[in-house]
Amino acid sequence: MTKVRITQVKSGIKRTERQKQTLIALGIKKMHNPVEKEATDAVQGMIDKVAHLLKVENI
Numbered sequence: 001m002t003k004v005r006i007t008q009v010k011s012g013i014k015r016t017e018r019q020k021q022t023l024i025a026l027g028i029k030k031m032h033n034p035v036e037k038e039a040t041d042a043v044q045g046m047i048d049k050v051a052h053l054l055k056v057e058n059i
Contacts, residue, residue: 003059004043007034010053022050 008031012020026046027035035057037043047056 002039003036004039004047005036005053005059006047006052006058007032007035007057009055012053015053019050019053023053026050031054 006026006028008023008028011031012023026037026043039058047054
């Protein structure tokens, strides 16, 4: 499996509760603080739901 580096670049304020929970599920705690995850189908689905808030890089 490949890995992805996920970085939050836009705020979660004024977003739906579901989008905020998705950011928490991805392990993102602060803006501009990258998190590395395995690129499973579940993680890719979560990334797609909040893609407008994230920057994603393949490792």
